[in-house]
Amino acid sequence: MFQPQYExxxxxxxxxxxxxxxxxxxxxxxxxxxxxRAKLDEAGAAPRVSDLADLAGLPFTVKDDLRAAYPxxxxxxxxxxxxxxxxxxxxxxxxxxxxxxxxDIDRWADMMARTIxxxxxxxxxxxxxxxxxxxxxxxxxVHYGSERLGCLTIPISGGNTKRQVQVLKxxxxxxxACTPSYAVLIAETAAExxxxxxxxxxxxxxxxxxxxxxxxxxxxxGLMGIAAIDIYGLSEVLGPGVASECVHQNGLHVNEDxxxxxxxxxxxxxxxxxxxxxEVVFTTLTKEGSPVIRYxxxxxxxxxxxxxxxxxTFRRMERVSGRTDDMLIIRGVNVFPSQIEQVLAGIPGVxxxxxxVLSKRGSMDYVEVHVExxxxxxxxxxxxxxxxxxxxxxxxASALAVNIDVKLVEPKSIQRxxxxxxxxxxxxxxxxx
Amino acid sequence: xxxxxxxxxxxxxxxxxxxxxxxxxxxxxxxALMVADTADFGVVRIICDDPGxxxxxxxxxxxxxxxxxVIAVVVPDRPGGLADVLEVLGxxxxxxxxxxxxxKPSGEGAIDVFRVEEPERAGRILADAGLRVxxxxxxxxxx
Numbered sequence: 001m002f003q004p005q006y007e008x009x010x011x012x013x014x015x016x017x018x019x020x021x022x023x024x025x026x027x028x029x030x031x032x033x034x035x036x037r038a039k040l041d042e043a044g045a046a047p048r049v050s051d052l053a054d055l056a057g058l059p060f061t062v063k064d065d066l067r068a069a070y071p072x073x074x075x076x077x078x079x080x081x082x083x084x085x086x087x088x089x090x091x092x093x094x095x096x097x098x099x100x101x102x103x104d105i106d107r108w109a110d111m112m113a114r115t116i117x118x119x120x121x122x123x124x125x126x127x128x129x130x131x132x133x134x135x136x137x138x139x140x141x142v143h144y145g146s147e148r149l150g151c152l153t154i155p156i157s158g159g160n161t162k163r164q165v166q167v168l169k170x171x172x173x174x175x176x177a178c179t180p181s182y183a184v185l186i187a188e189t190a191a192e193x194x195x196x197x198x199x200x201x202x203x204x205x206x207x208x209x210x211x212x213x214x215x216x217x218x219x220x221x222g223l224m225g226i227a228a229i230d231i232y233g234l235s236e237v238l239g240p241g242v243a244s245e246c247v248h249q250n251g252l253h254v255n256e257d258x259x260x261x262x263x264x265x266x267x268x269x270x271x272x273x274x275x276x277x278x279e280v281v282f283t284t285l286t287k288e289g290s291p292v293i294r295y296x297x298x299x300x301x302x303x304x305x306x307x308x309x310x311x312x313t314f315r316r317m318e319r320v321s322g323r324t325d326d327m328l329i330i331r332g333v334n335v336f337p338s339q340i341e342q343v344l345a346g347i348p349g350v351x352x353x354x355x356x357v358l359s360k361r362g363s364m365d366y367v368e369v370h371v372e373x374x375x376x377x378x379x380x381x382x383x384x385x386x387x388x389x390x391x392x393x394x395x396x397a398s399a400l401a402v403n404i405d406v407k408l409v410e411p412k413s414i415q416r417x418x419x420x421x422x423x424x425x426x427x428x429x430x431x432x433x
Numbered sequence: 434x435x436x437x438x439x440x441x442x443x444x445x446x447x448x449x450x451x452x453x454x455x456x457x458x459x460x461x462x463x464x465a466l467m468v469a470d471t472a473d474f475g476v477v478r479i480i481c482d483d484p485g486x487x488x489x490x491x492x493x494x495x496x497x498x499x500x501x502x503v504i505a506v507v508v509p510d511r512p513g514g515l516a517d518v519l520e521v522l523g524x525x526x527x528x529x530x531x532x533x534x535x536x537k538p539s540g541e542g543a544i545d546v547f548r549v550e551e552p553e554r555a556g557r558i559l560a561d562a563g564l565r566v567x568x569x570x571x572x573x574x575x576x
Contacts, residue, residue, distance in 0.1 A: 373441050373497055375497065377499075378499055378501075379439065379441050379476060379497070379499055380437075380439040380476065380478070380499055380501040380548070381476075381530055381531075381548075382469050382471060382476060385441075385471075385474070385476070386471070407473050407474075408441075408473065408474055409443055409474075410441055410442065410443055410496070410497060411441070411495075411496075411497035412495055412497075413443070
């Protein structure tokens with residue numbers, strides 16, 4: 001544990017600290033961020049609470065609030081005190097900017113050091129930071145945490161997969177940090193280069209920035225011979241380091257001394273009972289540059305009850321199972337692409353590469369899953385392929401209670417990603433198919 | 434026994450042309466090509482002079498390739514010639530998954546390609562029945 005004085009706090013002490021810090025951040029945003037002052041005034045809410053439960057009465061912050069304040073409107077500290085900015089990728093609209101003071105950068109490094117330590121890392125480790133460096137928080141976020149923990153840090157950034165394999169091998173990397181889909185691509189590329197990652201010193205991966213499934217975890221662990229640890233973060237709240245799995249791999253410990261996590265029903269916006277799935281909402285307690293109050297992440301998760309054997313007392317959120325805005329409604333059934341992936345990863349011979357393609361047939365939404373024929377499928381006989389396709393369709397139907405057409409496509413015909421995998425291809429605005 | 438390459442292709446315009454161009458560009462000489470298709474995809478089966486080289490060339494060009502052992506038999510060019518061969522296999526309880534044929538330029542008869550579950554045993558049985566079963570080398574020289 002990197003900071004046991006916080007990570008193993010008594011729950012009562014933690015709540016007292018959260019309450020004090022919550023009142024601190026509320027008064028800071030009320031004072032310095034006109035948008036928050038207007039929000040709180042409009043809701044008739046005072047920037048002060050006497051109990052943590054009162055947080056549920058405060059207004060939410062949504063992505064559009066941050067967009068409307070582009071670029072610096074949500075900063076709670078003067079620009080003179082901001083030493084770094086990052087931004088969201090902007091894949092779902094205009095980018096949003098977050099600012100960090102020196103204190104924010106320091107706390108972020110601590111939280112990310114906790115994350116790497118959570119994955120079993122120590123100062124003896126060699127960390128290959130394959131997240132992109134730049135406006136995206138992934139690269140620099142992991143980088144500072146790795147240095148804070150004292151690891152040998154390789155700032156290789158994303159891309160150039162053959163070089164990633166070379167460095168993995170030559171530099172003796174022990175911990176790999178990247179998106180899970182890129183980890184698969186690295187393993188595949190290594191195999192093509194005649195390198196068996198299982199023979200290398202690599203022993204753990206800290207993977208995040210996109211939803212993935214337990215089956216994909218098993219696949220990566222098998223291909224690479226490592227422990228694949230799920231990490232969680234988002235730029236609007238911090239970047240990587242918000243929450244992390246420990247070696248027990250049963251939920252992600254949320255850094256609750258710096259954040260309050262809530263799970264709400266995405267429709268009613270009311271908090272759900274502990275253990276039930278809903279939308280994850282974060283309030284930052286210690287951020288000075290870009291604090292957020294009740295930020296709706298659109299990520300779907302739930303709190304895992306009980307105490308973890310690792311000794312950390314911070315509560316755990318389940319791995320993110322999807323996003324409210326990724327959710328597809330297929331003939332009335334809610335389906336997340338990650339659920340489809342979960343099914344595919346469990347079928348032998350099916351490559352981990354798939355894409356959900358949305359199009360129009362007449363006025364109806366039409367969904368098709370494209371699955372690459374993997375190298376393990378003896379596809380000489382048509383009946384083998386037809387059987388495979390029928391099996392995939394049947395497994396999806398049985399797991400998701402909806403029938404989806406499955407199309408087998410050529411190996412490597414689905415575009416590989418070096419960052420976030422594009423699991424859903426939406427052609428609905430490009431005419432009917 | 435002869436090694437046959439099978440390539441998985443999407444059923445869309447230009448895919449077969451692209452495949453055959455890739456084969457031509459790598460200097461591979463095809464002896465036979467057969468396409469089995471469904472609505473969405475097809476598999477292309479190829480007999481060529483150098484299957485090992487062809488496999489690596491096509492995989493290098495991004496195609497998915499599997500290699501299957503098949504038997505190639507010289508079938509007498511007369512009525513009932515093919516039936517004779519199939520009756521030998523049928524009597525031995527050997528199931529034929531698929532078959533296709535090509536003609537040797539010398540014109541001394543057709544060569545039939547059979548995909549069966551036990552190609553080695555099938556080859557022996559056909560040879561014992563007096564039929565000529567070709568080796569990979571004979572296929573290479575057949576051009």
